[in-house]
Amino acid sequence: MRKSWIVVAVAALSGCAYYAPGGKLPLPETPQVRVANGKLIVVDQEPIAVPRGKRDFRITWQLPRGLQYRFPREGGIVVAESRDQIYGCQREDEFSYFCVDRNTAPGRFKYTITVLDAANGDKPLAPLDPWIVNDE
Numbered sequence: 001m002r003k004s005w006i007v008v009a010v011a012a013l014s015g016c017a018y019y020a021p022g023g024k025l026p027l028p029e030t031p032q033v034r035v036a037n038g039k040l041i042v043v044d045q046e047p048i049a050v051p052r053g054k055r056d057f058r059i060t061w062q063l064p065r066g067l068q069y070r071f072p073r074e075g076g077i078v079v080a081e082s083r084d085q086i087y088g089c090q091r092e093d094e095f096s097y098f099c100v101d102r103n104t105a106p107g108r109f110k111y112t113i114t115v116l117d118a119a120n121g122d123k124p125l126a127p128l129d130p131w132i133v134n135d136e
Helices: 002-014
Strands: 033-036 040-043 048-050 057-062 077-079 086-093 096-101 107-113 131-134
Touching: 048 057, 077 086, 077 096
Parallel strands: 048 131
Antiparallel strands: 033 040, 057 096, 077 107, 086 096, 107 131
Protein backbone atom coordinates (compact mmCIF):
# COMPACT_ATOMS: atom_id res chain seq x y z
CA MET A 1 0.00 0.00 0.00
CA ARG A 2 2.84 2.37 0.83
CA LYS A 3 4.38 1.82 -2.59
CA SER A 4 1.13 2.79 -4.38
CA TRP A 5 0.95 6.10 -2.45
CA ILE A 6 4.52 6.85 -3.47
CA VAL A 7 3.65 6.23 -7.13
CA VAL A 8 0.60 8.53 -6.87
CA ALA A 9 2.64 11.25 -5.16
CA VAL A 10 5.41 11.08 -7.76
CA ALA A 11 2.89 11.20 -10.62
CA ALA A 12 1.13 14.19 -9.09
CA LEU A 13 4.34 16.08 -8.52
CA SER A 14 5.67 15.35 -11.99
CA GLY A 15 2.46 16.41 -13.75
CA CYS A 16 1.86 12.95 -15.20
CA ALA A 17 -1.65 11.83 -16.01
CA TYR A 18 -3.38 9.52 -13.55
CA TYR A 19 -4.43 6.19 -15.02
CA ALA A 20 -7.37 4.36 -13.56
CA PRO A 21 -7.20 0.59 -13.04
CA GLY A 22 -6.93 -1.12 -16.41
CA GLY A 23 -4.76 1.71 -17.82
CA LYS A 24 -7.63 4.00 -18.80
CA LEU A 25 -7.51 7.76 -18.38
CA PRO A 26 -10.40 9.18 -16.33
CA LEU A 27 -13.02 10.91 -18.47
CA PRO A 28 -13.60 14.61 -17.74
CA GLU A 29 -17.32 14.03 -18.45
CA THR A 30 -17.70 11.60 -15.54
CA PRO A 31 -15.38 12.22 -12.59
CA GLN A 32 -15.64 9.43 -10.06
CA VAL A 33 -16.03 10.44 -6.41
CA ARG A 34 -15.08 8.08 -3.60
CA VAL A 35 -14.80 8.27 0.18
CA ALA A 36 -11.52 7.08 1.68
CA ASN A 37 -11.22 5.90 5.27
CA GLY A 38 -14.87 6.79 5.86
CA LYS A 39 -14.15 10.51 5.93
CA LEU A 40 -12.10 11.86 2.99
CA ILE A 41 -13.76 12.81 -0.29
CA VAL A 42 -11.57 11.85 -3.25
CA VAL A 43 -12.18 12.66 -6.93
CA ASP A 44 -10.29 10.76 -9.65
CA GLN A 45 -9.39 13.99 -11.49
CA GLU A 46 -7.65 17.04 -10.11
CA PRO A 47 -8.15 19.24 -11.93
CA ILE A 48 -10.99 18.30 -14.27
CA ALA A 49 -9.56 19.37 -17.63
CA VAL A 50 -12.35 20.36 -20.03
CA PRO A 51 -11.29 19.75 -23.65
CA ARG A 52 -10.77 22.78 -25.86
CA GLY A 53 -13.65 23.49 -28.23
CA LYS A 54 -16.26 21.40 -26.39
CA ARG A 55 -19.12 23.87 -25.84
CA ASP A 56 -21.81 23.26 -23.21
CA PHE A 57 -19.71 20.45 -21.77
CA ARG A 58 -21.65 18.43 -19.21
CA ILE A 59 -19.70 17.18 -16.20
CA THR A 60 -21.41 14.50 -14.09
CA TRP A 61 -19.77 13.57 -10.80
CA GLN A 62 -20.61 9.99 -9.76
CA LEU A 63 -20.54 8.23 -6.41
CA PRO A 64 -20.57 4.40 -6.31
CA ARG A 65 -24.17 3.19 -6.25
CA GLY A 66 -25.38 1.17 -3.33
CA LEU A 67 -22.93 2.47 -0.75
CA GLN A 68 -23.76 4.69 2.21
CA TYR A 69 -22.59 7.95 0.62
CA ARG A 70 -24.93 10.35 -1.16
CA PHE A 71 -24.96 13.82 -2.68
CA PRO A 72 -27.25 16.27 -0.89
CA ARG A 73 -30.32 17.46 -2.80
CA GLU A 74 -28.77 20.95 -3.05
CA GLY A 75 -25.16 22.04 -2.78
CA GLY A 76 -23.48 18.76 -3.79
CA ILE A 77 -21.33 20.67 -6.28
CA VAL A 78 -20.93 24.43 -5.84
CA VAL A 79 -18.73 26.47 -8.17
CA ALA A 80 -17.19 29.64 -6.77
CA GLU A 81 -16.96 32.57 -9.17
CA SER A 82 -17.61 30.73 -12.43
CA ARG A 83 -17.67 33.98 -14.43
CA ASP A 84 -20.80 32.71 -16.22
CA GLN A 85 -18.93 29.67 -17.52
CA ILE A 86 -20.33 26.93 -15.28
CA TYR A 87 -24.04 26.78 -14.57
CA GLY A 88 -27.03 24.54 -13.91
CA CYS A 89 -25.47 22.47 -11.13
CA GLN A 90 -28.04 20.04 -9.79
CA ARG A 91 -28.49 16.57 -8.41
CA GLU A 92 -29.48 14.01 -11.01
CA ASP A 93 -30.07 11.37 -8.35
CA GLU A 94 -28.51 10.68 -4.97
CA PHE A 95 -25.38 9.19 -6.59
CA SER A 96 -24.78 11.75 -9.37
CA TYR A 97 -24.55 15.52 -9.63
CA PHE A 98 -23.93 17.53 -12.78
CA CYS A 99 -23.00 21.00 -14.04
CA VAL A 100 -22.67 22.43 -17.54
CA ASP A 101 -19.53 24.30 -18.57
CA ARG A 102 -20.11 26.82 -21.40
CA ASN A 103 -16.38 26.46 -22.10
CA THR A 104 -16.26 29.67 -24.14
CA ALA A 105 -13.34 31.20 -22.23
CA PRO A 106 -10.21 29.81 -20.60
CA GLY A 107 -10.01 29.79 -16.85
CA ARG A 108 -9.67 27.92 -13.56
CA PHE A 109 -12.76 27.46 -11.44
CA LYS A 110 -12.68 26.25 -7.85
CA TYR A 111 -15.61 24.12 -6.80
CA THR A 112 -16.70 22.36 -3.63
CA ILE A 113 -17.91 18.76 -3.39
CA THR A 114 -20.18 17.88 -0.47
CA VAL A 115 -21.09 14.27 0.31
CA LEU A 116 -23.43 12.95 3.01
CA ASP A 117 -22.86 9.82 5.09
CA ALA A 118 -26.28 8.14 5.14
CA ALA A 119 -25.13 5.60 7.74
CA ASN A 120 -24.57 8.48 10.17
CA GLY A 121 -27.83 10.37 9.76
CA ASP A 122 -26.79 12.15 6.55
CA LYS A 123 -23.89 13.80 8.33
CA PRO A 124 -21.84 15.83 5.81
CA LEU A 125 -18.22 14.83 5.36
CA ALA A 126 -15.50 17.50 5.27
CA PRO A 127 -15.88 19.10 1.81
CA LEU A 128 -13.26 18.91 -0.93
CA ASP A 129 -12.28 21.99 -3.00
CA PRO A 130 -10.74 20.92 -6.34
CA TRP A 131 -10.69 22.75 -9.71
CA ILE A 132 -12.24 22.69 -13.18
CA VAL A 133 -9.96 24.06 -15.90
CA ASN A 134 -11.11 25.27 -19.31
CA ASP A 135 -8.22 24.66 -21.70
CA GLU A 136 -6.01 27.69 -21.88
